[in-house]
Amino acid sequence: MENEMTTHAGTRDRVPVLTKLCYGLGTSLDMWGLWLYPAVAFAVFNIYLGVPPWLVGLALTLIRIYDAIADPICGWLSDNLRSRHGRRRPFILIAGILSGLGLPFLFAVSPSWVNVNFLGVSVVFWYMIASQLLYIPIISAFTVPYNSLGAELTPDYEERTSIMSYRSAMQKVSELGNFYALRFTNLAWFLLPGTDKKNTLFGIQVYTSILGTVMALFAIIIFFRVKERYYDKVVVKTTTHISLKESFYETLKCQPFRLMMVMGGAFTLGTSMVGSLGYYATVFYVCQGSTVIGDNWNFWMGLAFMTGGLIGVPSLAALAHRIGKRYAAVVAASIGICGYGGSWFLYTPRIPWLQTISSGLMGMAAAALWMLHSSIGADIIDYDELNTGRRREGSFTACASYILKLGNSLGYYISGLILTWSGFSWAVAAQAPRTIFWIRTMLATIPVIGLSVAIFFVLRVSITKQKSVEIRRQLEERRGTV
Numbered sequence: 043m044e045n046e047m048t049t050h051a052g053t054r055d056r057v058p059v060l061t062k063l064c065y066g067l068g069t070s071l072d073m074w075g076l077w078l079y080p081a082v083a084f085a086v087f088n089i090y091l092g093v094p095p096w097l098v099g100l101a102l103t104l105i106r107i108y109d110a111i112a113d114p115i116c117g118w119l120s121d122n123l124r125s126r127h128g129r130r131r132p133f134i135l136i137a138g139i140l141s142g143l144g145l146p147f148l149f150a151v152s153p154s155w156v157n158v159n160f161l162g163v164s165v166v167f168w169y170m171i172a173s174q175l176l177y178i179p180i181i182s183a184f185t186v187p188y189n190s191l192g193a194e195l196t197p198d199y200e201e202r203t204s205i206m207s208y209r210s211a212m213q214k215v216s217e218l219g220n221f222y223a224l225r226f227t228n229l230a231w232f233l234l235p236g237t238d239k240k241n242t243l244f245g246i247q248v249y250t251s252i253l254g255t256v257m258a259l260f261a262i263i264i265f266f267r268v269k270e271r272y273y274d275k276v277v278v279k280t281t282t283h284i285s286l287k288e289s290f291y292e293t294l295k296c297q298p299f300r301l302m303m304v305m306g307g308a309f310t311l312g313t314s315m316v317g318s319l320g321y322y323a324t325v326f327y328v329c330q331g332s333t334v335i336g337d338n339w340n341f342w343m344g345l346a347f348m349t350g351g352l353i354g355v356p357s358l359a360a361l362a363h364r365i366g367k368r369y370a371a372v373v374a375a376s377i378g379i380c381g382y383g384g385s386w387f388l389y390t391p392r393i394p395w396l397q398t399i400s401s402g403l404m405g406m407a408a409a410a411l412w413m414l415h416s417s418i419g420a421d422i423i424d425y426d427e428l429n430t431g432r433r434r435e436g437s438f439t440a441c442a443s444y445i446l447k448l449g450n451s452l453g454y455y456i457s458g459l460i461l462t463w464s465g466f467s468w469a470v471a472a473q474a475p476r477t478i479f480w481i482r483t484m485l486a487t488i489p490v491i492g493l494s495v496a497i498f499f500v501l502r503v504s505i506t507k508q509k510s511v512e513i514r515r516q517l518e519e520r521r522g523t524v
Contacts, residue, residue, distance in 0.1 A: 221344020312492015
């Protein structure tokens with residue numbers, strides 16, 4: 043096990059492996075609490091229940107606009123909390139348990155509601171909105187303090203990448219749970235007697251009940267095993283509270299942060315389509331309309347996505363050590379361009395397993411980019427402290443989280459519009475050639491555009507390793523080491 047050391051600027055300041063592993067458990071709550079829902083929403087609400095795809099996409103987008111309120115408030119509350127357990131850990135414990143218990147209620151609808159309309163649309167749509175309005179503040183109260191805590195575990199430029207590589211690797215394992223969700227509904231318990239169809243809704247309700255229990259358990263472990271390093275030596279010495287204005291407006295005034303948000307938003311907006319259009323391409327093109335076969339392949343693609351991430355994280359972390367975080371991010375984005383652009387050739391009914399290669403490249407790019415995005419973000423928080431004299435991890439995390447989630451949801455909304463525009467019909471297995479063409483075309487082009495924009499903006503971030511080390515030296519001369 044690595045030994046924890048507090049040293050002067052420029053010397054590697056390591057965090058124990060056990061701490062990194064326990065911290066990494068929180069990625070399960072982040073993945074299942076935030077991203078499981080959009081990952082399965084189209085399959086549950088559109089393909090199984092018959093809610094129009096544009097309505098499903100609209101619901102996913104509207105609830106993220108609501109995050110514009112929830113995330114900054116959670117970040118502001120977290121930055122200002124003073125307690126004997128710190129400012130992040132109380133949120134992690136309470137909100138983590140509640141988010142696990144509340145996860146199954148997101149799917150607590152009845153098929154009989156589909157044909158009941160309110161204000162001209164199905165009440166299932168309104169349930170999607172209402173349930174998320176209740177759930178989002180709870181999961182935000184976990185994710186914002188949790189992600190903020192990651193920036194506080196070490197002041198070291200290189201060790202931050204190591205921490206985020208552990209987190210990203212464990213996130214890939216958690217993400218497999220999202221890919222397995224629909225395959226879980228293929229189990230014999232959920233197959234409708236005398237048919238080749240399944241009760242997708244009931245399967246998801248059981249599955250989320252299991253995941254919710256694990257989420258609550260992991261929140262308890264993080265609370266007891268991960269400490270707040272900056273709290274006693276920096277935070278408690280600050281008696282003035284951070285205002286809501288500082289929590290959002292002042293944070294966005296930080297120029298390197300704005301560049302990273304555009305980079306992350308472009309990547310998320312472009313690649314979020316793999317969660318919807320990619321699934322439709324697998325089921326209705328590669329698998330010729332069979333949801334059972336498609337869901338099985340979706341799991342194997344998730345496994346490939348996870349494997350790619352597990353390979354990409356240590357590889358790109360090592361590369362970042364040699365050439366810097368920004369250039370490593372360019373390499374990761376380039377890998378993603380190959381994966382998404384190559385989907386046109388690799389998603390084929392003639393050789394179905396080729397799509398796993400595309401998924402593996404996507405996973406490698408995504409895991410590495412988010413690892414580097416978070417590591418650079420921690421350096422930016424130091425840059426902000428040098429200029430403002432405050433530690434505002436919660437404010438930065440909240441703004442970043444909202445912008446990235448909004449980009450993700452806009453991607454799902456655009457996917458819903460594309461499906462509707464292309465003539466997709468949930469009632470038939472064999473889709474029109476025009477529908478398949480546009481699903482494949484958009485999947486192969488829009489993410490490539492997003493990743494290209496991400497490359498342009500990440501290269502404009504001015505915080506290099508040398509500058510980060512100098513910032514740390516100045517901070518420690520001002521307020522001591524942590």
